[in-house]
Amino acid sequence: MKTLYLLRHAKSSWDDPTLADHDRPLAARGRQAAPRMAVWLRTEARRPDLVICSSAARAHETWDLVARELQPAPEVDIRRSVYDAGPDQLIAIAQGAPARVDTLMLVGHNPAMEEAAALLAGGGDTKALATMQSKYPTAAVAEFTFELDAWESIGRDTGYLARFVRPKDLAE
Template sequence: MATTKQLLLLRHAKSSWDDPDLIDFDRPLSGRGVKAAPLAGRELARHGWLPDLALVSPALRSRDTWRLVSAELPAKTPAKFVQALYEASAADVLAKVRQANAATSSLLVLGHNPGLEEFARRLAGAGSDAAA
């Protein structure tokens, strides 16, 4: 009997555009993002959506989101910071998901739009509720 796998997709929390001299990769979270990320972690825990592994874009806002989210989870979750998830297309995200260890039963991918959103849209398929 096949084991059900779980894939969790999470976009980084709201980032700051306050410093125009920073390159995109180094943009931090905004105040709103710092408040929202722990809430996302609590929601993951509340629903029992607990990843065995997190694949995280190494951009500062993604790393900070993961730090705040994972602090709310009941167990420490290993994270791999994956350069290919920064500015990733939907195909790039799929490639990284496919490369995950077969023993991973619940995988969280934390990255950026538009690639992450497009990946989710492709997974949902044409018959899905567009508003969802």
């Protein structure tokens, strides 16, 4: 069995309009939400064996805040391709995960994260599916399980959405 977490980066700042999109940092709200999600991941979820994170500043900063709660921090692979990816490319990135990895996390951006999650969901917890389909907010995590032995076998409708957690679902 394989488990995949899709973590959308936390809320980014638009305070400096001269910054390139790739360089935008987290907003104060994002710096508060990411640690809350990290605590949830540490206490309620499985620790990822590998994290593949977008190279964008806001995604990398989100991961840094999460990693502080997951000590020792999992192996992380920062990739520009996650920043530029569409939903099919995100799924392909997951399909390319090493066989030794049972639990993988992708840290990326919308709309690709939301669309990839919708493509992967072949079923799942009814409430989680409805919440995810209504909106995939910043810092939200979708947890998918796959009754498969190899990452290359995941694809459209092969995942079970076990949980969808948003920062607002967690206590401050």
